Amino acid sequence: MSYNMLARRQQLMGPNVPTFYEDPVHIVRGQGVWLWDTEGRRYLDCYNNVPHVGHCHPKVVKAIAQQAAMLNTHTRYLHDGILDYIERLTVKFQHGLNQAIMVCTGSEANDIALRMAQAMTGKTGIIATDNTYHGNTTAVAQLSTRRPPIGGYPSHVRLVPAPDTVRPLGGSVQAQPQVFADNIAAAIAELEQAGHGFSGFMLCPTFANEGFPALLPGFLNPAVKVIRDAGGLILCDEVQPGFGRIGAAWWGHEWLGFSPDVVTVGKPMANGHPVAAVISRPDIMGAFRDAFGYFNTFGGNPVSCAAAMATLQVIEDEGLVENACDVGAYALDRLQAIQHPLKAEARGLGLFFGIEFVVDDGTPATDFTARVVEAMRHRGILLNRIGRHMNTLKMRPPMPFSRDNADMAINALEDVLKETRI
Amino acid sequence: MSYNMLARRQQLMGPNVPTFYEDPVHIVRGQGVWLWDTEGRRYLDCYNNVPHVGHCHPKVVKAIAQQAAMLNTHTRYLHDGILDYIERLTVKFQHGLNQAIMVCTGSEANDIALRMAQAMTGKTGIIATDNTYHGNTTAVAQLSTRRPPIGGYPSHVRLVPAPDTVRPLGGSVQAQPQVFADNIAAAIAELEQAGHGFSGFMLCPTFANEGFPALLPGFLNPAVKVIRDAGGLILCDEVQPGFGRIGAAWWGHEWLGFSPDVVTVGKPMANGHPVAAVISRPDIMGAFRDAFGYFNTFGGNPVSCAAAMATLQVIEDEGLVENACDVGAYALDRLQAIQHPLKAEARGLGLFFGIEFVVDDGTPATDFTARVVEAMRHRGILLNRIGRHMNTLKMRPPMPFSRDNADMAINALEDVLKETRI
Incomplete structure (x- = not known):
């Protein structure tokens, strides 16, 4: 399905049209902080800032x-x-x-x-x-x-x-x-x-x-x-x-x-x-x-x-700025507490987070960060990367993101960080 | 009302924000080829191409x-x-x-x-x-x-x-x-x-x-x-x-x-x-x-x-391209039949018309054309001007424009042309 979609995109939209993920996601429905694909699988949206007050409010x-x-x-x-x-x-x-x-x-x-x-x-x-x-x-x-x-x-x-x-x-x-x-x-x-x-x-x-x-x-x-x-x-x-x-x-x-x-x-x-x-x-x-x-x-x-x-x-x-403040601080605490040999810094402002990874000598851990993004996507958590070296995880969810949502995302991230080859 | 609106626009949007008409129209509702202002007055839209299949289809x-x-x-x-x-x-x-x-x-x-x-x-x-x-x-x-x-x-x-x-x-x-x-x-x-x-x-x-x-x-x-x-x-x-x-x-x-x-x-x-x-x-x-x-x-x-x-x-x-062809030809015939001392040419392609006015020596009749536009607006017909000298009436209505709509607009135009000071 995805393969046919990609071929059809190339045919109708031309080459080099950017997509997210090695295996791009085919989304058909959204509500609040959730997205669903064609097979009914649910994803927690930790990335999209455009649906600011939640998908399809x-x-x-x-x-x-x-x-x-x-x-x-x-x-x-x-x-x-x-x-x-x-x-x-x-x-x-x-x-x-x-x-x-x-x-x-x-x-x-x-x-x-x-x-x-x-x-x-x-x-x-x-x-x-x-x-x-x-x-x-x-x-x-x-x-x-x-x-x-x-x-x-x-x-x-x-x-x-x-x-x-x-x-x-x-x-x-x-x-x-x-x-x-x-x-x-x-x-x-x-x-x-x-x-x-x-x-x-x-x-x-x-x-x-x-x-x-x-x-x-x-x-x-x-x-x-x-x-x-x-x-x-x-x-x-x-x-x-x-x-x-x-x-x-x-x-x-x-x-x-x-x-x-x-x-x-x-x-x-x-x-x-x-x-x-x-x-x-x-x-x-x-x-x-x-x-x-x-x-x-x-x-x-x-x-x-x-x-x-x-x-x-x-x-x-809905007090979404206050929510960004509250959930943001809660999530940042958890992100900063994560221990990982490649983690250089976890930073955040409200509901915008960056978690940067470098190897021992300070070299950006670009490939590692990419693997984390892909692994998260396969666990149903959508996030991505930013920065000059693309070695910083970017989390920037819709604003109604709750503490429970943050726990779900960060629990998954902790597991993925343990499992991902350095 | 209009005056206050204009002052409020200037205050919030800055100077020189373009409006149509000396007395701008305050529209609140649209349907098909029709627009209504705050006082419930109805206008025949002979100008807007953006609501292509009719306002609020x-x-x-x-x-x-x-x-x-x-x-x-x-x-x-x-x-x-x-x-x-x-x-x-x-x-x-x-x-x-x-x-x-x-x-x-x-x-x-x-x-x-x-x-x-x-x-x-x-x-x-x-x-x-x-x-x-x-x-x-x-x-x-x-x-x-x-x-x-x-x-x-x-x-x-x-x-x-x-x-x-x-x-x-x-x-x-x-x-x-x-x-x-x-x-x-x-x-x-x-x-x-x-x-x-x-x-x-x-x-x-x-x-x-x-x-x-x-x-x-x-x-x-x-x-x-x-x-x-x-x-x-x-x-x-x-x-x-x-x-x-x-x-x-x-x-x-x-x-x-x-x-x-x-x-x-x-x-x-x-x-x-x-x-x-x-x-x-x-x-x-x-x-x-x-x-x-x-x-x-x-x-x-x-x-x-x-x-x-x-x-x-x-x-x-709704066969709107065919309608543009049919009503366009009908309206163009009527526009070309209009006799007026300043009329240089009536031209049209489908539902896009230009009626150009010049004085005897070929000078563009810019002010006259402007007066016609204003008079039409006060009769409830919305159109405007185009061209290097702004001496060409521009009619370009939504595509469901009918022969009856064309008759209404052109009858009004005939009256206005008779009444407008040269």
Whole structure:
């Protein structure tokens, strides 16, 4: 069955379409933190952040169905849905971030954020961390490409080494914040020298794709000073940490303790319905709309807004941020207590966990980590890997994840770690 | 009410958010070809192509609601929905276009199409028509920007004059196809000279945003020869003409009679749910995936596929392409029979119509056309304007538009034309 599906995918979707797992999972049903495959086998979802309030949450499904039956137009007509939602969303931000553009994907949101920095500064140079991912449009993919693009690497992009807690920049966790900032300062100088100038710095405040290092609040302070002194904007990609994922706060920047100029949100925003947004200040919004104009046909349509509003309501009604805090701390304690010769670190923020494996000399245990992921999948627990070396287990379940769910996942992980060949 | 809504929009969405009409319409409900505002007033929708099979079509709403309640994941798991849909969609294409990537917006689709041309040719130069619009990402917006971008106009983009039937290129409708091709040849030479090389030509096969000129099949033949001889790809943006809008065929390129290398579809594809796609040949798909890699979190999710499949099914079940042909011809006859001193041309393809107005010396009657649009809106008929000079009325109703609907709209138009100050 799987083999035929893969052949059919290749025939209809082309080569190299990514799937999870050596033996990909054929899912047909989801509810809460559970998924079922074609043979009725149940999986505990410890990976998916898009179904933020749980797969197929009935209140979100109902909101989508009701609005889809009532009206689905665009923002060139007036509609209360988008205004009610933006009002509700922006009260969750400080720093004067009180306006929003609604779009369909995090990629579209980040593509706008880059242009906001250009519009405010009149410059094009942009800095991001290496091994990051901010999306798939041409402009945004330039920040994360691993392959030389046609026409060569773009000269207006500079990448600085991402922070790491197992192999910290500058050799120590204490030195790392300043070294990170110094690298940004050097990149700014290069961009100025090359004639691009410096428009801004884009980051995920939890450096999730970079390996989700165990940073402490305040880490970014030296970098913020460098960026501010150079007149650049801070573009904060909250697609992964946002909407309470990290438990301690609604947004990653709030927890890390800095003031972004532009925030982007996406994936979990409407529990899987294609919705994303850019939140910013009126001065930046005005500069962007003056310089570029912008209209998005599907962005902010009444159905998308209803889906996003219902998702936000469920997060609050069901206390899911508090749950992320509670279950997150409980699970992290258990993960940190795991003893294994290759385990370098277990880190977590709310319901986002990374468990990193290295061999004796500090070499990333990439293959071992891959084997753990596959073994977990065969035990009915879905998780995956992140980081530069893909040697960090990534657990990031839907937000209604309970202590029982955590026990089930971690018990299985303990067994798998014992059984997996080193 | 409207005033407060506009102030609230400005406060929450920022300045310069585009709306239709001097007195924007506040829509709360839609069904078929009808829309209703907050005061219960009914409008005949003669403009919106996104609700392709009619606003809130019950079969599409049901498909969305059922799938949203069952499962909504992404393409890293296996699912039949995307395979069944791509299979069903691609049989509607010839020229070896039998694979697809599903994304969320036409902008994302065109952003990929540009990179497919780069991947196949190893070059970056791209040509489009002036006054076109292919989307809002940074890369795609470079083809349609009216404002100097930060950092200057990109040197790898060349724009050629779009065809026109009231003011044809080269002075005559007969000369126009070759003049259009000659301009492309000159642009290719410029791109080669500048060191970018020529990757491809992107067009809407009905030149909808350029004013929807009354071209004849075969128009593009000389241009196709020039593009092929130079080794470039033809990127066909079917976001507006696609899915039977033009009545005579499912796709604009099929009607105009040329063989594209890449086709993009969007807006009407899932009746308003954010879905779009890129359809191409296996060699191009392979080159793109080798050069760039690509994953879109929301693209091709089970709910999006269910919405797209239901929309396609309704188009067929209700004979909407045939209806576009029949009602389109009927309405075009009536539009062409209208006598008015400023009327230069009434043109149409299926359920897409342009009625162009000029004053005696050929000057575009832009203000007059704007007054007609506003007067129609106040009579409860929603339409708008297109073209370089915005002097062409644009009618492009949902596809279930009937002869009675056409009579209602055109009767109102006749009255408005008599009453509107020249």
